[in-house]
Amino acid sequence: MNARVLSGRPVAAAIQSQLSADIDELLRQGKKRQLLIVAATDDPSSASYVRTLQRFGGQTGVTVTVADLGPDASEIDIRTVLETASADENVHGIILQTPLPDGASISGLGSAIAVEKDVDGANPASLTRLLAGEACFAPATAAAVVELLDHYEVGLAGRPISVVGRSLVVGKPLLHLLLNRDATVTVAHSRTADLAAATGTAAVVVAAAGRAGLIRAAHVAQGSVVIDVGTNFDDAGALVGDVEAGSVGAVAAALSPVPGGVGAVTTALLFRNTVYGLPDPSGSPSLPAAAGAVL
Template sequence: MKAQILAGPPVAAALLADAAARASRLPALPHLVIVRVGDDPASVSYVRGKARKAGEVGLRNTVHALPEATSQAELLALIDTLNRDDDVNGILVQLPLPAQIAEAAVLHAIDPRKDVDGFHPLNVGELWAGRPALTPCTPAGIMYLLAHHGVQVAGARAVIVGRSHLVGRPLAALLLNADATVTVAHSRTCDLGAVTREADILIAAAGCPGLITPEMVKPGATVIDVGINRVVSIEGKGHLVGDVHPDVADVAGMLTPVPGGVGPMTVAQLLANTVRAAELQHA
């Protein structure tokens, strides 16, 4: 039997409709500021997508595109200005940053109340303490997707493959807060297949094309593919593939596609976080 394919766009639309309704009840429309440094093609495309979607749902948005040679001091000065500006509700600095800028210094500098990425150590700590405020967009979007499709999380065995600060670690905290039994596997895990076969909910976030093959999946499991890997076919055409091999559709109960699965949820959750940040600031 083929897995039910969990398309992201209709679920993202539900999340966006809720965010837009909440935004309209605020004294001013929330304002998201996105900062990009340099011209990394993936970052240019992601930032364009985030700004376009913000405009579509009626949020105010501003993009600062800074040159590749921007110094850390210059970027920190801009963040300081945005922190002090009461007209700015959310600040996102697109990662990765050029080598001359220390990522940790930048993430520490963003006002935690405007930290729509949820990467500030205060927000990371609150999440692990079970008091989430602003939580990282991809993991929060995945939790929304699971809830939308009625996937039972409490009591389930959840296995995350990948321990990144953007996805694997915060998702572990969210699943734990939702009463799942959570395992985080990674590149040094021995016998990965034995670990992943335990999962009722399997999340692949390793950045490794086709890593998860059918024999690594428990029949009927819910499989969430976070991989966005650009591969070039023998005809020289570039396309996106996930971390999950397509044949997993023959084993899984539910499966997110790439593209068009988790990606739209990330963008929708960013805008929901922007509305949440504005609500917290107006409270």
């Protein structure tokens, strides 16, 4: 593979080190920061991600609390916990884990998370704000793609960028984050007739389809930058992205790995959003504004 590897690890480490310093200062002032994770599932990958968040919180000085309601929780139970936490001044960020019990939906329950604590952009009101260009938290994975591109100084303004996937958690918010940065964006999806035509001339391709090996050399332009958001498991149980790294890496100039790419940055952004909150509309934030928060 000739492509430069756009690792998310140094990006996450830089965010974590800034956070640790600022948290130390906040703790000296007697101010704690707390992230609440609400889970209503026994899915092992959710449990594993919760452990990742707990570890990051422990290393950073952010209190991570888990409200584990179990897979049989009712929608009302979950909503009550989200509403109580939204009103609790000791909680600064709230994440609702998926999958949810049958009958409950992230779009339905997301509205119970106060917009200023909605660090993963689950409340439809956060997406509305994103579309309007108002202060909000975008879904952290979408924001992590932009953070990764910015870290490696990949230009966005005026450039053709192709996003593969149109979900509410990745593709659609990423479209708007990129539009807000003056990129010219194409969004492909499962009904796109000619995927290679939609991606093959883009300066940047973002793969977020959840299909292992979907993006191959024929889908990307020589010298392009490819960001792999996908998380899939191959037949041997190994975590792989949507991009066939071997063939694409021979054509692209740069490629983000899976694991160790977008996912690492996503975790760091959830904490950055929790620690700094939304930008102060008065324009005088006491701490740096969080990425993923859009003005």
